[in-house]
Amino acid sequence: MKLAFWHVDAFADRAYAGNPAGVVQLDDWLPDAALAAIADELQLPATAFLVPRADEWEVRWRTPWAELMLCGHASLACGHVLLGRDGADRVTxxxxxxxxxxxxxxxxxxxxxxxxxxxxxxxxxxxxxxxxARPLETWRNADRYGIYLFASEAEVHALSPDFEALSHIGNDQFACTARGSASDVVSRVFVGGPGAREDAVTGSAHAALAPFWAERLGRGSFTAHQASDRGGDLTCRMEGDRVWLGGRCTTVVEGALYVPG
Known part of the structure; x- marks a missing residue:
């Protein structure tokens, strides 16, 4: 079986920056084990699988070790692929x-x-x-999203998490943040549980950081930089109960994925 495949760097204006994502187009859903095997083979931070449904697309996201209920950067990558290919202005x-x-x-x-x-x-x-390091404030919710406010950008850059300890605590997200210099807000995001790691650029974290910082900044829109090794830049804008995250994408690979069966 031959499937259309793209490797996209999301929230990046050049290759080898931002957060990598795979995008795989299917005619219909494959068994869960097949999706897991593809994501494991690709070894990207997230792979999005798309199935067409009338004028919309069903989406599922997987890391090499688990399925995700939400993945912002891979969704942006899907938009980049579909809008760039089909010439539309928006996609759901x-x-x-x-x-x-x-x-x-x-x-x-x-x-x-x-x-x-x-x-x-x-x-x-x-x-x-x-x-x-000790945060000034800790904000969390029942869905394991956490915001850890620090006094300065330098403190955020200097963080040195214990990834071994993080791997044993469950799939918590640690968005460590402060006011920025070149951008309004700076952050680093660490993810616990199996495969504990620093995330390159995290859409879901900024869905939490947007209402948090909009209140502190006294305005509904701001710029953000995620200070991972790869780095990524976003715009964040509140609109009712939704957050609009803006950024660029760069296609690194476009081709065919060969799957047994």
């Missing part, structure tokens, strides 16, 4: 959770609409040991 992705994710053209790149993720002040006593 339908998730297994019943949400609709919209991607549209904007300012030379794309904007992605995600549900705003709200957090509340909530202590995490082990945060300092896990992250290597």
């Amino acid at each position: 992705l339908l998730t297994r959770a019943g949400d609709a994710v919209e991607v549209r053209r904007a300012s030379g790149g794309y904007e992605l609409a995600l549900r705003a993720i709200r957090t509340q002040p909530r202590e995490r006593p082990d945060a300092e040991a896990l992250l290597g």
Whole structure:
């Protein structure tokens, strides 16, 4: 079986920056084991699988070790592929959770609409040991999204998390953030559980950071930089209960994926 495949660097204006994602187009859903095998073979941070449904697309996302319920950077990559190929202005992705994710053209790149993720002040006593520094404030929610506010951009850059400890705590997300210099906001994002790691550029984290920072900045839009080794730049804009995340994408590979069966 031959499947259309793209490797896209999302939230990047050049190759080998931003966050890599695979995009695989299917005629219909393959068994879960086949999707898992493809994602494991590709070894990208996330692979998006697309199935056409009338004027929309069903989407599922997988890492090499698990299925994701939400993946912002791979959704932006899907928009880049579909809008670039079909010439449309916007596309809707339908998730297994019943949400609709919209991607549209904007300012030379794309904007992605995600549900705003709200957090509340909530202590995490082990945060300092896990992250290597003590945050000024900790905000979290029941879905394992966490925001850890630091006093300066330099502190965020200097963080040295204990990834071994993070691998044993569950699939928590640690968005460590401060006011930025070249951008309004800077962050680094660490993900716990199996495969604990630093994420390159994280759409879902900015769906939580957007309402958090919009209140502090006193405005509904701002610029953001995720300070991973690869790095990535985003615009964040609140619109009701949705967050619009803007950025560019770069195609690194376009071709065919050969799958047994």
